[in-house]
Amino acid sequence: MPSPRAVLDLAVVVPVYDEAGNVAPLLAEIHAALAGRLAYQVIVVDDGSTDATLDELTHALATDDRLTVVRHRGRSGQSAALRTGIERARARWIATLDGDGQNDPADVPRLVELACRESGVPRMVAGYRRRRRDSLVKRLSSRLANVARQVVLADGTPDSGCGLKVFPREAFLRLPYFDHMHRFLPALFRMQGGVVEVAEVHHRPRRAGRSKYGTLDRVLVSVVDILGVVWLARRTSVPDAEELA
Numbered sequence: 001m002p003s004p005r006a007v008l009d010l011a012v013v014v015p016v017y018d019e020a021g022n023v024a025p026l027l028a029e030i031h032a033a034l035a036g037r038l039a040y041q042v043i044v045v046d047d048g049s050t051d052a053t054l055d056e057l058t059h060a061l062a063t064d065d066r067l068t069v070v071r072h073r074g075r076s077g078q079s080a081a082l083r084t085g086i087e088r089a090r091a092r093w094i095a096t097l098d099g100d101g102q103n104d105p106a107d108v109p110r111l112v113e114l115a116c117r118e119s120g121v122p123r124m125v126a127g128y129r130r131r132r133r134d135s136l137v138k139r140l141s142s143r144l145a146n147v148a149r150q151v152v153l154a155d156g157t158p159d160s161g162c163g164l165k166v167f168p169r170e171a172f173l174r175l176p177y178f179d180h181m182h183r184f185l186p187a188l189f190r191m192q193g194g195v196v197e198v199a200e201v202h203h204r205p206r207r208a209g210r211s212k213y214g215t216l217d218r219v220l221v222s223v224v225d226i227l228g229v230v231w232l233a234r235r236t237s238v239p240d241a242e243e244l245a
Contacts, residue, residue: 029101100206
């Protein structure tokens with residue numbers, strides 16, 4: 001069991017909302033992928049679930065000494081859940097996974113290895129779901145949103161909405177926070193002088209439950225958010241600073 005005060009290699013942060021039937025198998029897969037490789041913790045943030053998700057997490061806590069569960073009393077959104085988990089992490093590196101089980105935890109060690117390569121600046125590795133296992137409507141709406149982001153923001157990321165990412169904790173906490181920021185992490189990371197690398201990852205069908213995202217409403221929200229990120233980009237500058245001995 002890791003010491004409560006130990007600084008770990010990696011914190012896996014998983015936001016969930018009404019993911020009963022997906023949470024327990026996902027936790028088992030995370031441990032299978034990371035046990036013996038890294039000193040790690042898993043932080044699951046329940047964003048006000050109304051199904052049996054919290055019951056499953058409470059049951060897991062009884063036997064999982066690497067697991068931390070945080071609950072929002074009301075639904076606050078995926079970006080808020082991510083920030084809650086990352087703020088509580090005790091690791092230099094963060095890996096994020098969607099709570100629906102469609103991201104494959106077996107991809108995490110490879111992304112961590114890529115992220116840890118020396119570059120002199122903070123490095124994010126963003127997953128790319130080349131072969132999506134979603135409905136046609138969801139794939140098309142996601143593709144439209146990604147194209148819009150790339151055209152307007154030029155973030156160099158073909159799948160900014162992929163939940164599987166690895167990045168330094170401190171770099172994330174320096175980013176401007178707003179609702180839906182999780183969809184723009186590569187662009188925000190680049191604004192702060194970071195490097196973003198894209199790595200192809202597996203994508204799987206949902207085991208249980210249903211998607212929480214709409215189609216038209218998601219596209220409309222994305223348009224507003226993109227304009228907000230453009231505003232931030234035009235007002236963000238990273239000084240070229242040098243420390244004198």
